[in-house]
Amino acid sequence: MNQVKVTIFEDNKHLRESLFYLINGTEGFTCAGAYPDCNDLLFQLKKSLPNVVLMDIEMPGINGIEAVKLIKQHFPAIQVLMQTVFHDDNNIFNAICAGASGYILKTTSPAGYVEAIKDVYNGGSPMTGSIARRVLELFQRNISPAASTDYQLTPKEKEILQQLVKGKSFKMIADAIGSTYETVRTHMKNIYAKLHVNSNTEAVSKVLHEKIV
Amino acid sequence: MNQVKVTIFEDNKHLRESLFYLINGTEGFTCAGAYPDCNDLLFQLKKSLPNVVLMDIEMPGINGIEAVKLIKQHFPAIQVLMQTVFHDDNNIFNAICAGASGYILKTTSPAGYVEAIKDVYNGGSPMTGSIARRVLELFQRNISPAASTDYQLTPKEKEILQQLVKGKSFKMIADAIGSTYETVRTHMKNIYAKLHVNSNTEAVSKVLHEKIV
DNA sequence: AAAAACCTCACCCGATTGTGGTATATATCA
DNA sequence: TGATATATACCACAATCGGGTGAGGTTTTT
Structure with a gap:
């Protein structure tokens, strides 16, 4: 197995050096810089x-979250892998949104550090339960909007909406579904009434946001 | 502190009874059924x-994932809290999409079980790194599409797009940003050119899909 | 058999949007 | 200092769209 190369960003000198020696002293790991x-x-x-x-979250100058953004860019x-002294959900959550792959507290044992680094390297995302929950909740909301309002759209209406969100005009939709321009318009009128909107943009927006069709 | 009431669904008789006694034997926990x-x-x-x-994921009859859906409904x-013998990412991932709050392997120690239940009860989401990673990746994709194509939109143009995806008309946008109808139209023309589209629906669709603005 | 949904098509009118111009002011950059 | 980017604004014409109305047809439900 290849050596795992680790670079450390940590303002506390003592911890930084400890980690440096910990990583270099562990088989399979090299510290490429601290x-x-x-x-x-x-x-x-x-x-x-x-x-x-x-990466430490709290740092002078460019903070950890900005740094993550830059790195992922x-x-x-x-x-x-983020590390922090406090169990500050918001900060850690922001870090994850910025592209971090996991995080540990600085109170973690040396063995725990190595374990977490290994986990991240192997495609895992170590994190505590409370962070995981916050991610999960947002995630679940994004995946299935639970019981999204039922607008009672007919199959044809849904079909037309699918075309609409692709950016097609009424004319193009008529063509695509083998129907007339006027028919499409009629359907659109009914769709507007059902969705409580009154423009195609609004319809597209609503459809994409609420994951209708 | 209140007693935490736990109900168990597990087809293996031995494990089911072990868990029943474990939970009832732990201070602060009651097993309301197994x-x-x-x-x-x-x-x-x-x-x-x-x-x-x-909840066991693998079960005769209604499986754990269907069960989660029903429960959350x-x-x-x-x-x-899901439990499983295998470390089957897909299954666990589906369970989480269905509304599960965490999961543990059946190889977890009794103390680990209690810890996980406590974590879930306190609003955490215990899970292994690899599951967390899968959730994170989908999550991050939903939040920030990483390096989405850069369309070089100016701040004003982005502002206008933000209004547009809300379903507003050019007139309303002009009003909202304190500008003229004609100015908004000019900006829209430039936006269309930059996004390579030629209708407002197409623009909205592209913006929402690619998470621009 | 009557009622209710659904899909289909058409015409009118006014409002909005797409397209192609032109033009000024500012700020930043080279 | 000239070039470039940005924001601002206006005009005109054609195309599209929103709203209203009416009216055939099928299928499913009652």
């Missing part, structure tokens, strides 16, 4: 090209 | 109204 801030973030990453970045393959 | 299948699921839940349901407040 820095107190993110000022030369991209340059340092370009030089070392690590597999995993261990320029090196999408690098996995970022 | 059943080998989900045939009378809703009736049993209605009777016991547990805080947490421990009728008792959205009940937290469902």
Whole structure:
């Protein structure tokens, strides 16, 4: 198995050095660098090209969340593992939205650190239950809007809406479904009434947001 | 602190009874029932109204995923903790989409079981790193499409698009951003050129699909 | 058999939008 | 200082769309 290359960004000197020695002292892991801030973030990453970045959330200058964004923008393959002293859900949640792959508390044991890094490297996402829950809830809301209002759309109406959200005009839709322009318009009128909207944009917006059709 | 009421659905008799005694034997926890299948699921839940349901994924008759759907439909407040023998990502992932709040492997220690139940009850979502990663990836894709094509939209153009996807007409947008109808139209022309579209619906569709703005 | 949904098509009118111009002011950049 | 990007604004014409109305047909339900 290849060596897992890790780069550390952590302002606390003691922890930074401890982690450096921990990682270098663990079989299968190498620490490609340990820095107190993110000022030369991209340059340092370009030089070392690590597999995993261990990133402190609270840092002077560029903070951890901004750093994650930058990293994922320029090196999408690098996995970022956040670490933090506090169990600050919001911050961690933002970090995850920015592209982080997991996070651990600084109170984690050395063995736990290694475990988490390994997990991230192997495609996992270590995180505590409360963060996981927040992600889950937003996720579940995005996947299935639960009992989305039933607008009682007929099959034909749904078919037309599907075409509409593709950006087609009434004329093109008529063509696509083998019908007349006027028929499509009639259906649209009925759709508008059912969705309580009064323009095609509004309809498309509603359909895409509420995952109708 | 209140007693945490747990109901178990698990076809393996040995495990079911072990869990029953484990939970009843742990301070702060009560087992409100332990059943080998989900045939009378809703009736049993209605009777016991547990805080947490421990649900096996693989079961004869109604399987765990269907069961979760039913539970969340009728008792959205009940937290469902899935358990499974295999580390079957897809199944667990489906369970989570169906509304489960976490999951554990059956190889988990008794202490781990109790810990997970407590975590779920307290609003957490225990899960392994690999599941968390799958959720995260889908989640991040829904939140930020990573490096979506950059259309070089100006701030004003983005602002107008934001209004447009709300279903507003050009006139209303002009009003909202304190500008003229004609100005909005000019911006729209530029937007169309940049997005390579030629109708407002197409623009809205593209914006919502690619998470621009 | 009557009623209710659903799909179909057409015409009118006024409002909105698409397209192609032109033009000024500002700010930033080279 | 000239070039570029951005925001602003207006005009005209053709095309499309929203709203209203009416009216055939089928299928399913009652």
